[in-house]
Amino acid sequence: MLIYSDFSLKEANTFNIDAKAAIYIEIAGLDDIENFVRKRRYFEMPRLVLGNGSNILFTKDFKGVVLKNLMKGIKVLNEDDEIVTIKASSGEDLDGFIEYTLKNRWSGLENLSSIPGTVGGATFQNAGAYGAEVKNYVTEIEYYDFEDFTLKSIKAEDCKFGYRTSIFKTEFLDKVFITAVTFKLSKKFSAIVTYGNLEERLKEFAVLTPSIMRRVITAIRKEKLPDYKKLGNAGSFFKNPEITKAAFEKLVKDFPDLRNYPTENGGIKLSAGQLIDICGFKKPEEGARIGVAKYNALVMVNLGGATGKDAVNLMKQIQKAVKEKFGIKLEPEVVIC
Numbered sequence: 001m002l003i004y005s006d007f008s009l010k011e012a013n014t015f016n017i018d019a020k021a022a023i024y025i026e027i028a029g030l031d032d033i034e035n036f037v038r039k040r041r042y043f044e045m046p047r048l049v050l051g052n053g054s055n056i057l058f059t060k061d062f063k064g065v066v067l068k069n070l071m072k073g074i075k076v077l078n079e080d081d082e083i084v085t086i087k088a089s090s091g092e093d094l095d096g097f098i099e100y101t102l103k104n105r106w107s108g109l110e111n112l113s114s115i116p117g118t119v120g121g122a123t124f125q126n127a128g129a130y131g132a133e134v135k136n137y138v139t140e141i142e143y144y145d146f147e148d149f150t151l152k153s154i155k156a157e158d159c160k161f162g163y164r165t166s167i168f169k170t171e172f173l174d175k176v177f178i179t180a181v182t183f184k185l186s187k188k189f190s191a192i193v194t195y196g197n198l199e200e201r202l203k204e205f206a207v208l209t210p211s212i213m214r215r216v217i218t219a220i221r222k223e224k225l226p227d228y229k230k231l232g233n234a235g236s237f238f239k240n241p242e243i244t245k246a247a248f249e250k251l252v253k254d255f256p257d258l259r260n261y262p263t264e265n266g267g268i269k270l271s272a273g274q275l276i277d278i279c280g281f282k283k284p285e286e287g288a289r290i291g292v293a294k295y296n297a298l299v300m301v302n303l304g305g306a307t308g309k310d311a312v313n314l315m316k317q318i319q320k321a322v323k324e325k326f327g328i329k330l331e332p333e334v335v336i337c
């Protein structure tokens with residue numbers, strides 16, 4: 001177990017914010033977690049489990065212990081002609097895991113290709129993309145409970161998964177370390193093509209396979225999302241807001257071009273990116289350190305040397321402008337720390 005003090009988190013978050021952790025501990029297995037909890041001096045400090053840091057905004061130095069998740073391993077638990085049940089350690093890179101499953105011709109996760117987080121981070125927030133969400137493929141989650149020092153597991157149906165949320169982001173917040181996630185994948189491919197322009201982009205293929213889906217989705221994402229290695233960001237900064245049908249019908253009279261998507265519970269989901277764009281945020285001031293991406297206003301980008309405070313200021317300006325123009329409060333999707 002490696003322990004560092006006064007550790008720079010700049011390379012450990014995709015926003016590329018230069019914050020420091022008072023203590024930074026690399027966790028490569030359950031033994032390391034157990035070792036950590038025995039060190040009372042560290043255990044009593046505030047703590048943060050960190051995956052790939054792709055959904056987090058550090059607004060200040062973290063005056064506690066960052067537990068960097070490096071737990072690796074993939075194990076097939078069960079397999080028949082149709083289904084494979086597979087357990088992945090939470091520190092596995094989600095995209096690498098997806099690639100592995102597709103190479104083995106197990107489908108399900110292809111639409112989540114290219115999300116730059118860990119398996120644990122994706123489960124924490126029920127990551128989703130192109131009509132698929134992690135919750136649709138997860139059966140069980142194993143976690144270490146810091147309150148009673150035991151390893152437990154919880155069934156997916158008890159995880160209160162919702163739009164970019166779960167029990168881990170709410171009731172269990174700061175109390176547990178997700179150690180492994182079990183997925184149920186299929187040997188029979190059933191494509192989800194109904195999201196955005198996916199169907200259009202897939203037309204050139206006479207036969208669809210999970211690997212083709214992965215390739216096309218990865219290509220679309222490259223066009224739509226800035227590369228965080230060049231322009232620090234944490235993906236969608238805000239959640240897409242959901243409003244009632246009645247509120248939408250009122251709003252659309254003033255803004256007839258608003259993109260809208262009916263939801264399962266009878267509401268209407270709007271595009272937060274479009275609302276931000278209409279408010280004029282795509283043109284950053286000369287020399288600004290923070291802004292929104294030119295081709296996707298939902299993504300806040302570090303234009304160079306931005307601090308967490310710069311990002312929070314811009315977040316507040318965006319929230320104020322959207323509230324004033326549309327009467328809608330945008331909620332951040334990223335974890336603000």
Ligand SMILES: Cc1cc2nc3c(=O)[nH]c(=O)nc-3n(C[C@H](O)[C@H](O)[C@H](O)COP(=O)(O)OP(=O)(O)OC[C@H]3O[C@@H](n4cnc5c(N)ncnc54)[C@H](O)[C@@H]3O)c2cc1C
Nearest residue numbers: 051052053054055117118120121122127128129178234235
């Ligand atoms: C370019 C880009 C594109 C993105 N696209 C998408 C997208 O399409 N869909 C989407 O949903 N997200 C997207 N994201 C956001 C992000 O990649 C996902 O939310 C990802 O699942 C976060 O995983 P992580 O390991 O990086 O989590 P981190 O950022 O490291 O952590 C996020 C939160 O999860 C908690 N956490 C992480 N691991 C654990 C664990 N093992 N146990 C307990 N808590 C844990 C942390 O404490 C923190 O609160 C994107 C981000 C970027 C930069």
